[in-house]
Amino acid sequence: CFVLNFILASSTNITVSSCSTSTCIGQETPYRTSIVTALYPFDGNTNDQSGYYTGVAFGTSVPSFPSAGAYIGQAIYLNPASQQYVQIPNINLSKQSFTLQAWLYPQSMTTSSDYGIFSQCDSSSVCLSLSLRSGRFVLSFDSMNSNNITLTGSTLVSSSVIVHITVVYDAIRFQQQIYVDGQIDAVSHGMVNSYQGDSSSSTTTTTIGRSLSFARGTSYFQGRIDHFIISAGVARSACQISNDASLVVYYPFDTTGTYNDYSVNLCNGIASGTTIASSGRVNQALSFTSSTSYFQSQCYPRMRANDQSFSFSLWVNPTSTTSGGTLVHLSSNSNGNGTCYDLLVFTSTGALVCQWLYANNSTDSAQGPVIPANTSTHVVVVYSYKSGVRLFINGQFSTSSNTGSFSVFDASSPWYITLGNKSPLGSSASLSCQSGSIPISSGSFSGSIDEFRMYNRELNNQEICVLANP
Numbered sequence: 001c002f003v004l005n006f007i008l009a010s011s012t013n014i015t016v017s018s019c020s021t022s023t024c025i026g027q028e029t030p031y032r033t034s035i036v037t038a039l040y041p042f043d044g045n046t047n048d049q050s051g052y053y054t055g056v057a058f059g060t061s062v063p064s065f066p067s068a069g070a071y072i073g074q075a076i077y078l079n080p081a082s083q084q085y086v087q088i089p090n091i092n093l094s095k096q097s098f099t100l101q102a103w104l105y106p107q108s109m110t111t112s113s114d115y116g117i118f119s120q121c122d123s124s125s126v127c128l129s130l131s132l133r134s135g136r137f138v139l140s141f142d143s144m145n146s147n148n149i150t151l152t153g154s155t156l157v158s159s160s161v162i163v164h165i166t167v168v169y170d171a172i173r174f175q176q177q178i179y180v181d182g183q184i185d186a187v188s189h190g191m192v193n194s195y196q197g198d199s200s201s202s203t204t205t206t207t208i209g210r211s212l213s214f215a216r217g218t219s220y221f222q223g224r225i226d227h228f229i230i231s232a233g234v235a236r237s238a239c240q241i242s243n244d245a246s247l248v249v250y251y252p253f254d255t256t257g258t259y260n261d262y263s264v265n266l267c268n269g270i271a272s273g274t275t276i277a278s279s280g281r282v283n284q285a286l287s288f289t290s291s292t293s294y295f296q297s298q299c300y301p302r303m304r305a306n307d308q309s310f311s312f313s314l315w316v317n318p319t320s321t322t323s324g325g326t327l328v329h330l331s332s333n334s335n336g337n338g339t340c341y342d343l344l345v346f347t348s349t350g351a352l353v354c355q356w357l358y359a360n361n362s363t364d365s366a367q368g369p370v371i372p373a374n375t376s377t378h379v380v381v382v383y384s385y386k387s388g389v390r391l392f393i394n395g396q397f398s399t400s401s402n403t404g405s406f407s408v409f410d411a412s413s414p415w416y417i418t419l420g421n422k423s424p425l426g427s428s429a430s431l432s433c434q435s436g437s438i439p440i441s442s443g444s445f446s447g448s449i450d451e452f453r454m455y456n457r458e459l460n461n462q463e464i465c466v467l468a469n470p
Contacts, residue, residue: 019465019469024239027243028244035231035236036050036231037091037232038091039229040208041074041226043073046076053088053089054088055086055088059082060083064077067413069105072301072414075224079220086207088206088207090199090201094198098230099236100167102164103163104117104132104157104163104164104225106160107223112134113133114134115131115220119212122198122201125144126142126197127140127143128140128141130167136155136157137157137167137180138152138153139151139167139178141194141196143214152186153185154186159223164179164245166241166245168241181245208228209225244263246457249267250263251297253451254276254283255276255284261299270297272424277317280315287448289446291444292444293420295418296419297417298417300417302412311383312328312379312380312381312452313451313452313464314328314449315450316371316377318373318374318446321372322348326345328417330418331418334416335425340434341363341433342442343356345441352370352379353366353368353440355436357408357434358407358408359410366399368393369393377393378395382458385406394468420444421444
């Protein structure tokens with residue numbers, strides 16, 4: 001049977017002085033600044049989200065943009081048999097720092113093949129090249145030279161596994177770096193000169209999904225590419241890269257850009273029946289005032305096969321402790337239905353319940369404390385395969401699944417996150433969603449939500465402490 005490990009959290013936060021200052025919380029890539037030169041979400045097209053560097057797809061057939069295999073939204077599917085790739089306007093990466101990032105879902109790789117990810121080649125065949133070669137990432141600044149020097153990653157990437165890649169050149173340190181899933185994977189030794197190609201020439205070609213090298217010729221990617229980001233003139237820090245790879249969405253819910261995602265993914269949401277509360281826990285908050293109020297985004301991502309952890313963090317301020325309501329609802333369909341469940345929901349007596357969906361499509365739950373009305377309370381849900389599900393209130397551990405290791409359900413396409421209600425159709429919507437053994441009062445939430453974050457990893461206690469003490 002299910003054993004509940006319950007500890008009532010104190011209403012007092014862990015003091016700020018006890019929080020570690022060495023976490024990367026708060027050191028995210030700045031929102032919509034020049035640090036991002038171009039972003040290709042590949043949501044049905046090859047457009048750059050800034051509007052300046054729109055790409056053009058090439059190949060003997062037109063690439064598709066499926067949701068299956070995408071990290072968020074859609075991804076571009078490239079087939080090397082059709083020599084598919086995207087050519088983009090030239091972005092100056094020569095003789096300066098730069099950062100390249102993308103989510104990749106390689107498919108049907110052979111151990112000895114080379115799969116092109118990115119290249120920039122001038123008319124003299126001076127080529128910057130990034131590829132996945134024999135299962136490892138390979139970077140070269142002069143790939144068409146027979147004597148070119150490459151930086152090869154240490155992580156062996158598998159087929160049909162979503163992975164985040166970051167490549168950095170730091171012109172101050174004269175150093176190349178490769179990061180996999182936000183962690184350093186390879187660093188160049190000695191001084192490495194910057195890429196010397198002529199980025200400004202009209203004959204220079206810049207491509208996504210294709211690379212050139214002396215050893216392998218022209219190589220094409222096989223699989224999905226999602227959220228390809230180019231930052232010219234910027235060597236992102238280790239903390240920024242860690243957040244770029246793990247912070248899925250961040251909604252501050254402030255007056256400016258109320259429904260915008262402030263993570264590097266820019267996965268904006270929509271809302272109805274909500275207002276801006278002038279006094280949130282941090283600046284403003286999103287207020288839910290009616291039975292049809294909701295916020296939604298299609299930003300619950302694919303799980304990484306080697307680490308299916310996730311964490312949700314938010315501030316909640318209910319206007320009543322007995323009205324129940326859904327805080328966080330996850331669903332495969334935009335109407336809240338399909339494969340669906342309330343991740344965070346109240347009981348009719350105001351107790352907070354955390355639910356999760358197992359890989360076998362069954363649901364379980366754990367009950368936390370009663371959340372006080374008209375008071376901002378910080379809530380964190382953390383899941384990892386080894387530790388199960390844990391609930392933290394105001395920075396302190398509250399309750400856990402206490403069932404040992406288990407896997408959660410992983411959909412083939414990104415899901416919808418709905419806040420403040422179980423459905424955009426309102427609390428009266430008829431849904432066929434999963435529910436655990438603890439009675440819940442699903443539906444419209446009355447109150448405000450602030451500083452919503454989702455990570456694709458397990459937050460540690462110190463990071464939770466920092467989030468609970470803004």
